[in-house]
Amino acid sequence: MKCRSDSTGGGDDRRIPVAAPTGDGGSGETSKKRRTEEPSSSSSGAGECSSTPASVQVPPRPTQREQLGPDAREGEGEQPPVDADAGGEGEQERVPDLGEDLLFEVLMRAEARTLASAACVSRGWRQLARDERLWEAACVREWANLGFSEQMLRMIVLSFGGFRRLYVQHIRPVQRRAAGMPPGQRRGQLPVRLGRDQVQVSLSLLSTSFFLSMPNAPPPEKDKDNDKDKNGGGQCG
Amino acid sequence: MEVDKGKGEAEETRKVAEADRDTVTLKSSDGKLFEVSKEAAARLSTVLAGMIAGGSIDDNGTDLKQIGSEALENVVDYCNKHANSIPSAALISSSISFNTAPFKEPEEWERKFVDRLSHDALFDLVEAANFLGMERLLDVTCHKISEMMKGKSPDQIREVFNIKNDYTKEELEEIRQELAWAFYDD
Incomplete structure (x- = not known):
């Protein structure tokens, strides 16, 4: 199963998550024993x-x-x-x-x-x-307040590489910029919360890097279309 | 044939009798009995709802072997409080299984309910809620735990959850680099 797209590129898998987690059957060997006793549980x-x-x-x-x-x-x-390499751990207080x-x-x-x-x-x-779903949930929750619809966020971010990747690669530069901090500097206060514009920039960075890393990368001038890509992101997916 | 029929009838009368009661009795792993309103139980717990609908509720105490008495008491307490304070079923339908619907903030009383719990009791309650398919309670308790982690350093989280750091220094440095944006303040 693909649930844990531990990569950043799990975009397509993530499009059907609503259906995927409900399948008890697919959860395989590791899924909880308790669930065999309560088949009707739809909880987690x-x-x-x-x-x-x-x-x-x-x-x-x-x-x-x-x-x-x-x-x-x-x-x-x-x-x-x-115990493999972490012996003794279970026996703590x-x-x-x-x-x-x-x-x-x-x-x-x-x-x-x-x-x-x-x-x-x-x-x-x-x-x-x-797990990509965790980042997605966090991202959608935090940014929904800025007026980004869940649907739009999912469409863009999932098409272009995933939420975790967005955080890992494209949030910090924006934070730096917001703080007026040169890229080389390592320490210092960065704002935690991004504003709407900054989120836009992050999303643009994400989509730009996606296009640049495509196997048959489009010519550089294509970058200018990034804003449009936001609307048409779905077609790339 | 005859026997089957008789059995079926007995089953039938038992069900009727049960339907008449408006509470169900739950039995914890250590044998303590708790009564809870049938309506609340069915509304808040998918598992109990299934058992009630399927007639597998035992008048003498439905065995819930996985749940200790303290946790079960909290579950019952939650059900009662819920019945008293929330008229609508809106909360319950906000499923958490895949966070499509944004998590609905705990109500004031729910906050108080989980705040008073000890660390142990809270964790046990999460498990009980999960076992019983009580989505809202799971939601509230998990939210509480995530709040306990909020703003904490990895070290502090390890302490709360009693986790041993099994990273090498290099690994930790590498991952901190990767997630550098989150650690702006150290």
Whole structure:
């Protein structure tokens, strides 16, 4: 499954997310045991989905499951807390631990900055925090207040490389500019909140870089059309 | 045949009897019983709604083996408070499973409800809400936890969640570079 498009280019997968997470069937081996007991639960479809690739793709993540150790209720299944490289961790003081699915649900409600912090917590968390849906949710939530419609944001950002990529690559330069800071300077206050114009610029940067990186890149003058691309982004998708 | 028929009838009368009651009894993993309004339970929990509709509610206490008594008490408390304070079903329908609808801010009472919980109780309640398919409660509790993380450094988050830092220095530096925009103030 493609739920965790850990790359930045998962645009197309992301277009059908509404349908995707509802499929209990697809969630495969890692999905929670508890769900087998409550088939009618429609709750964390997204989280469920997110857990699938965990076992598929992530070598350096034993920690995540291990931390489930204290939580006997859900740790039972496919991954007994084997220790790989992070031994001993499960035996710390008993602090209740959310499973991956629930942590995902929590992160779904977190701001982009919190996602960034979360990514620095541990390898397991980083893997989780790469999920495009988290960045999308944060982005849409934060920017909806600036008058960008969800639909438009999704259309543009997903077509041009994804929300996480947008944050990673195209927010900071705009922040710098807003703060009047030269590109070389490393430290200093940058504004957290972007204004509407700055968001526009970020989106333009995103779409520009998308076009520049296309295999048969269009001639440079095409860049001038960026504003139009916003409206017609869908056709590129 | 006869037996089946008799069984079916018994089933039928049992269901009728249940339909007459307006509460359901829930039993926690440690055997404590809690009563909650059937209407609220069905409205707030997809799982309980399914059980009620399917007739699998036990008068003597429906076993919820995954939920401890403290968490179940909070669940029931939430249901009662919800029934008292919110007339509409609008909140419940704001599904969170894929954040298409923006998260609806917790009501004042919901905020208070989760604020008074200890760390442990909150985490247990999240799990209970998830288990019971209580979307709104899951929403509110997860929101609370995400607020606990807000503005915190990775170190502080590790502390709250009791996570060991398994990064190497180089890895951490690399990822901080990547996410540099988020760490403008250090």
